[in-house]
Amino acid sequence: MGTYLSTPKTEKSSEDGENDNLIYGLSSMQGWRATMEDAHAAYPDLDASTSFFGVYDGHGGKVVAKFCAKYLHQQVLKSEEYAAGDIGTSVQKAFFRMDEMMRGQRGWRELSVLGDKINKFTGMIEGLIWSPKSSDSNYQVDDWAFEEGPHSDFAGPTSGCTACVGIIRNNQLIVANAGDSRCVISRKGQAYNLSRDHKPDLEIEKERILKAGGFIHAGRVNGSLNLARAIGDTEFKQNKFLPAEKQIVTANPDINTVELCEGDEFIVLACDGIWDCMSSQQLVDFVHEQLRSETKLSAVCERVFDRCLAPSAGGEGCDNMTMILVQFKKPTQSSAPADGQSSSYKPVGHRSKTRGKQSLVVCW
Template sequence: MGQTLSEPVVEKGSKRVHEFLFGNVLGGSVPAHQASENGGDDRLIYGVSSMQGWRISMEDAHATVLDLQPVAEDSKEPKPAGTESRLSFFGVYDGHGGDKVALFAGENIHPIIAKQDAFKKGDLEQALKDGFLATDRAILSDPRYEEEVSGCTASVAIVSATKIFVGNAGDSRSVLGVKGRAKPLSFDHKPQNEGEKARITAAGGFVDFGRVNGNLALSRAIGDFEFKKSAELAPEQQIVTAFPDVTVHNISSDDEFLVVACDGIWDCQSSQAVVEFVRRGIAAKQELSKICENMMDNCLASNSETGGVGCDNMTIIIVGLLGAEFRGPGVHHNFDDSDSGYDVDVDSKSKAFGGNKRGRIILLGDGTEVLTDSDDTEMFDRGEEDRDLASQVSKGQAVDSTTTPEKLDDASVKYKGVADTESSVKKEEEKGAESKSK
């Protein structure tokens, strides 16, 4: 557990966001002070926020880039890209031992990936792998980082019109919401994992109390060069490696949103719980950045004596996929007054993510009103309360979700846990009726 403050810093922000709404991939600087942020185009919308919490310093960084097209070699101006061919980038970097490597990653990983030969050839899976390792080399070759001992996780997603490419090193995580169910697009790299432990020991390291050499609580990271000193070993064979696992997901109309977040969120909530929380926020017509803020507040520990859970820095990005056939009330991304320069059909796109429906109102435990069709029998999921999708991501395996399942009624809203809430309300009403009769 890291050092903590006497009171948490709960101010939300995105000052470590590197946002280039118009494809300014290789230029610009990180804004000094900004509030939580929303953005998007006619394919997707996103919200992002971060919070220092109980930690004595903020060591997270993140990046949101709507247009990740390579810059022309003979020009400083980015090549124009229509939204159909546009590639968007979202990344979360959880620092440890300081914030320098995380800040470097937040500003440099996406342009480094865009410079890779594989990226220019359209091989985004290989570009992510090459880009992560190239980022390590860039830090090592920079004299400003000669004595740097910090490191960071990296969980990043490149979103095209038809696919999501997720590269992950460390224990930050990317999760897809599919019709209300959590589908992992990454898996955590922990030293006690069998494959990770085998690499660590083969490179001359050891795992003690779930930590690499009794020190580091994750087994892959950008930086952390004290664990990468074996000259005879390839970068991906080192005790700790920056080499990412890459998952490729084929987007379907069932895919509603992507969540990329650091372990400050995932240590407090399961993937399924986060997906349900986001869906409730969308049902309440909250901006995605507001849902991010509410999630962090929900995870924040009431005191610093919880053993670290709820005391960490927190960063979360939610990416809404506007092609989704979302079975719920509308999500309004408030582009009505936007002068972003994009010609966005707001009404049609927000309806694609969920339009206002008529029906009965169910009040959830957190105050969210959910509109449903009065005779909707498909609304409730009576499975386990906190179960992720059965199909888990395996190492190096592409995830294909192009199969379209049976369509639900347009007005249906499939929120897990609502059935339990409705049942508990009925029980309270019955108790009240019994007491009155007595």
């Protein structure tokens, strides 16, 4: 059956949590796939005023998704831009930083530890041999110091993952996306996409792919990858004359900044295993229906999986499934955009762009 199992794995890994401003539930399920390649991150208290949620959908392996789940939010926190209040730039830099960190001896070692049992053992051994010693005066764990070793020239993983991140600070929601995982907000029962699926046939993606020396065949980049943006996939990022954002495949995320309003009920972040089976509005309607009788948000996510799971292997409903549901505890009031920047809202699919970032006010 190739990449599919004879019977699906329907066991679900779920979690619930909350803080003063929101409640969240999440779940993941392997389904019909032979392996589980999704990962996620949920930090309702990233700092005193900020919550962080992310879904990472791996392809060609699980390690890049797991790497992002472990490190991406940490890189957001560490940046000077984050400290200055520019969350959009900090998360954009964190996406690019993932590709940088996965190179070289240290990157190879970290990915190995996150991989299968054989690679994990090898990575741990190489860590003992090659990693900088704590006695080194200039070494700090968080510096991601350069390591000598047999994999010092490692160019990065050939596998990759999508990344869709939602960061909530006070009345502002920042969404960063690379790939075809998706963030949707429900406002007075209406679904609005806060991310765009980065498929190769989109004009802006196609133009970059061709300029970088790639091609599109059967809807796939170089006849292989059905995504135009992703973290990892370094075989598509080898043009030394182009910056990271102009490579055949780029980790550069689209960024939306949304001012939350009284009618905002919840957001959903989910991998394409969900969106292959349900439209954004169908999912929002389904969640509303479930919330009439269910208060545990992870249980709502689990019911979505049961709704999407295919009866037999092959086609829609056979992918790994991961979903995070974040419900706002109380209405929030509209506020002026940060830093005095103007914002405007246009319906999904007709959003203006400035330097790859979007600023939206979804109040009306």
